[in-house]
Amino acid sequence: MTMETKEGADLHDIRLHGRGGQGTVSAAALLALAAFEDGFESQAFPKFGSERRGAPVEAYVRISRSVIRAHNQVYTPDAVVIQDAGLLRSEPLLKGLNPDGLIVMNATEKPAGVDNGFRWICLPASQIGERHIGRPLPNTVLLGALAAGTQWVSLTALERAITNHLASKGEAVVNANIEAVREGYLFTENDEALIL
Amino acid sequence: MKQLLEGSQAVAEAVRLCRPQVVAAYPITPQTHIIERLAKHVANGELEAEFINAESEFGAASIVLGAVAAGARVFTATASQGLLLMTEVLFNIAGLRLPVVMVCANRAVGAPINIFSDHQDSMTLRDAGWIQLYVESNQEAADSIIQAYRIAEACELPVMVCIDGFLLTHTFEPVVLPSQVEVDSYLPAFQFARSLDPARPMTLGGGSEPDNYQEYRVAQHDAMEKSQAVVEAFDADFEVQFGRACGGLVQGYRLEEAQTVLLGMGSLMGAVYDVVDRLRDQGQAVGTLRLRCFRPFPVQALVQHLSSVQRIIVLEKAISIGAGGIVATELRAALQQAGIMTPVESVIGGLGGRDLTPEVIEEIFKETASSGIDVINRFAPNHIINGEAHHG
Numbered sequence: 001m002t003m004e005t006k007e008g009a010d011l012h013d014i015r016l017h018g019r020g021g022q023g024t025v026s027a028a029a030l031l032a033l034a035a036f037e038d039g040f041e042s043q044a045f046p047k048f049g050s051e052r053r054g055a056p057v058e059a060y061v062r063i064s065r066s067v068i069r070a071h072n073q074v075y076t077p078d079a080v081v082i083q084d085a086g087l088l089r090s091e092p093l094l095k096g097l098n099p100d101g102l103i104v105m106n107a108t109e110k111p112a113g114v115d116n117g118f119r120w121i122c123l124p125a126s127q128i129g130e131r132h133i134g135r136p137l138p139n140t141v142l143l144g145a146l147a148a149g150t151q152w153v154s155l156t157a158l159e160r161a162i163t164n165h166l167a168s169k170g171e172a173v174v175n176a177n178i179e180a181v182r183e184g185y186l187f188t189e190n191d192e193a194l195i196l
Numbered sequence: 197m198k199q200l201l202e203g204s205q206a207v208a209e210a211v212r213l214c215r216p217q218v219v220a221a222y223p224i225t226p227q228t229h230i231i232e233r234l235a236k237h238v239a240n241g242e243l244e245a246e247f248i249n250a251e252s253e254f255g256a257a258s259i260v261l262g263a264v265a266a267g268a269r270v271f272t273a274t275a276s277q278g279l280l281l282m283t284e285v286l287f288n289i290a291g292l293r294l295p296v297v298m299v300c301a302n303r304a305v306g307a308p309i310n311i312f313s314d315h316q317d318s319m320t321l322r323d324a325g326w327i328q329l330y331v332e333s334n335q336e337a338a339d340s341i342i343q344a345y346r347i348a349e350a351c352e353l354p355v356m357v358c359i360d361g362f363l364l365t366h367t368f369e370p371v372v373l374p375s376q377v378e379v380d381s382y383l384p385a386f387q388f389a390r391s392l393d394p395a396r397p398m399t400l401g402g403g404s405e406p407d408n409y410q411e412y413r414v415a416q417h418d419a420m421e422k423s424q425a426v427v428e429a430f431d432a433d434f435e436v437q438f439g440r441a442c443g444g445l446v447q448g449y450r451l452e453e454a455q456t457v458l459l460g461m462g463s464l465m466g467a468v469y470d471v472v473d474r475l476r477d478q479g480q481a482v483g484t485l486r487l488r489c490f491r492p493f494p495v496q497a498l499v500q501h502l503s504s505v506q507r508i509i510v511l512e513k514a515i516s517i518g519a520g521g522i523v524a525t526e527l528r529a530a531l532q533q534a535g536i537m538t539p540v541e542s543v544i545g546g547l548g549g550r551d552l553t554p555e556v557i558e559e560i561f562k563e564t565a566s567s568g569i570d571v572i573n574r575f576a577p578n579h580i581i582n583g584e585a586h587h588g
Binding site: 028029032033036041042043044045046067068069070071072073075 | 200363368
């Protein structure tokens with residue numbers, strides 16, 4: 001049986017990988033909220049595992065022009081966001097990625113021995129995150145890079161999503177994350193990121 | 197206003213709009229976000245209610261039993277083992293004809309322990325005397341909560357709104373939340389004629405002897421049967437006021453001249469609709485029927501929709517160990533009683549959170565051999581990625 005067809009009629013499916021504590025699930029929510037701000041239908045959900053700090057975490061985002069009815073995991077993403085390059089050693093992070101798919105990774109270089117043929121954006125997201133947030137949090141930096149590399153969501157929408165979604169964490173956290181998402185975006189747009 | 201909300205948020209906001217006076221719960225994954233948000237609303241003064249963090253689910257159910265008996269509108273939520281721990285109290289709530297509304301964030305039951313979604317927990321409570329509504333989206337979750345209070349209070353029957361854990365509770369998707377004014381006009385304030393009051397002393401929960409116990413049970417069954425019309429009527433009212441409905445008792449999709457119909461419940465239906473569209477585009481006469489109201493079991497509505505179909509498949513996320521598919525078994529009885537001899541294929545899948553993808557659902561439509569589990573039940577196939585079975 002063939003089971004590799006793309007589900008539904010989604011515009012963009014994104015899979016995010018990280019470790020517990022890196023804000024992977026929050027990043028998925030922010031991305032979906034931004035797409036929604038931009039006028040798309042969207043959906044975000046985590047791959048539901050035990051919630052442990054440091055353990056591999058997966059989350060998914062669907063962006064569509066029409067109502068999203070399915071509630072299945074994303075198996076054939078158009079982009080993969082990798083918050084910790086070390087996960088490549090143990091997890092099949094690129095599984096199902098569309099042949100012309102994009103990888104946005106928290107790293108300064110593309111790791112050796114991984115599948116070629118995909119488009120990669122690599123940037124030191126933890127360092128950028130630490131500079132703004134005070135902790136090596138790569139999530140909003142990578143969202144900025146994804147937005148710059150794809151134009152699937154606007155930077156303004158991401159900023160608005162951060163402002164609304166993180167409001168309960170206080171103004172300082174909101175502002176730090178807005179700076180982080182902007183730097184991730186500009187870093188990529190200005191070709192400072194390693195783009196392959 | 198349309199917002200992107202996590203299912204738990206949508207549920208908690210809908211509950212807040214219904215103005216419950218007592219909320220009692222004990223945390224359990226994947227229900228916890230609902231109760232956390234309600235606790236916050238109470239703490240912030242956004243919901244005027246007594247919030248009681250119970251010592252167990254048994255305690256939470258007992259608290260809402262007492263509070264509703266005293267005339268308060270109440271809410272609780274749980275899942276899985278938590279629901280099973282409530283079991284004794286849930287039978288009592290139903291037998292006492294108390295209009296409690298609760299959410300079951302559907303999750304598998306142990307052993308083996310598993311936090312992911314299937315329908316085994318609430319379906320196991322099918323004989324408890326609760327109306328059970330299974331929702332397919334976060335929008336319907338929110339809307340069904342509002343309808344549930346009106347149904348419960350009109351019928352003096354408890355209502356369990358069954359919402360797939362994680363698949364809905366932890367998923368952000370667009371939801372329109374009604375305003376307080378709109379909800380107030382749909383849902384009248386709770387006036388409980390039998391509420392406990394020291395000024396009018398009476399006994400609640402007295403004993404019953406063999407000479408009348410059976411009559412109480414039959415009266416309860418009659419009330420459940422009659423609630424079918426109420427579930428439909430209040431959904432129709434809801435549509436008039438809010439411009440969207442939840443599907444009443446059963447909801448058909450592309451049933452016109454359908455020869456094969458797949459029946460299912462809950463959030464898996466979204467993928468089923470996508471598959472039905474795809475197969476229809478290929479010229480196949482397929483359709484689907486969603487069972488929203490599992491209790492009371494809407495025999496007439498099911499018969500009406502399935503009387504001229506050639507092939508019926510029931511896909512369900514629970515198993516009665518030792519008997520097989522629950523909905524399939526009940527549907528066979530309903531059809532046979534109506535003189536319809538169409539075989540019902542019983543497919544069990546999605547247990548413990550295994551993903552029922554569009555590809556898997558398409559296979560279920562294709563595959564006709566009734567083999568796999570036993571002579572009458574078969575398992576849904578597994579999702580295949582790059583030639584490998586995916587069990588997650």
